[in-house]
Amino acid sequence: MSNTKPMPTEINLHKQSGVLEVSFDTDETFSLTAEYLRTHSPSAEVQGHGPGQEVLQIGKEKVLIEAIEPVGNYAILIHFDDGHNTGIFAWDTLYRLGKDHGTLWPNYLARLEAAGHKRKAPNA
Numbered sequence: 001m002s003n004t005k006p007m008p009t010e011i012n013l014h015k016q017s018g019v020l021e022v023s024f025d026t027d028e029t030f031s032l033t034a035e036y037l038r039t040h041s042p043s044a045e046v047q048g049h050g051p052g053q054e055v056l057q058i059g060k061e062k063v064l065i066e067a068i069e070p071v072g073n074y075a076i077l078i079h080f081d082d083g084h085n086t087g088i089f090a091w092d093t094l095y096r097l098g099k100d101h102g103t104l105w106p107n108y109l110a111r112l113e114a115a116g117h118k119r120k121a122p123n124a
Contacts, residue, residue: 005091005092005095006024006025006026006028006091006092006095007024007025007091008022008023008024008025008091008094009023009024009025010022010023011023011068011076013065013068015064015065017033018033018034018035018063018064018065019031019032019033019034020032020033020034020037020065020068020078022094022095022098024095024098026095028098028099030094030095030097030098030099030101032094032097032098032101034063034064034065034080035060035061035062035063036097036101036104036105036108037065037078037080037089037097038057038060038063038080038082038084039057039060039108040097040104040108041057041078041084041086041087041089042087042088042089042090042093043084043086043087043088044086045084045086045087046087056111056112056115058112058115058117059117059120060082061119061120062120063080063081063082063084064080064081065078065079065080065081066079066080066081067079071088074090074091075088075089075090075091075093076088076089076094077089
């Protein structure tokens, strides 16, 4: 059994659609929207400084990715057009966001609804 973590083999930003496509050496490819990445950013602004301190991100339906910067050989820094650029997306974070999209996205939508927010555009 191997302890190696999935590594990206290709990262493509489709700027117009706001989709980041990430292929991994596991033969899996994930299409992650800018909204999904922005609302699940690993930054303290989104995640808080500990368990239970997460901050629900509201009104991110139209956010786009302006730029992507490599961080060493372990991550990327995503610059969003709403000025957010403090979340460093390590390879394992990107992989988890892709792998767990089917759970994380509906959970986020349920949290939005519980907070009384109506999304302006379906952009998953």
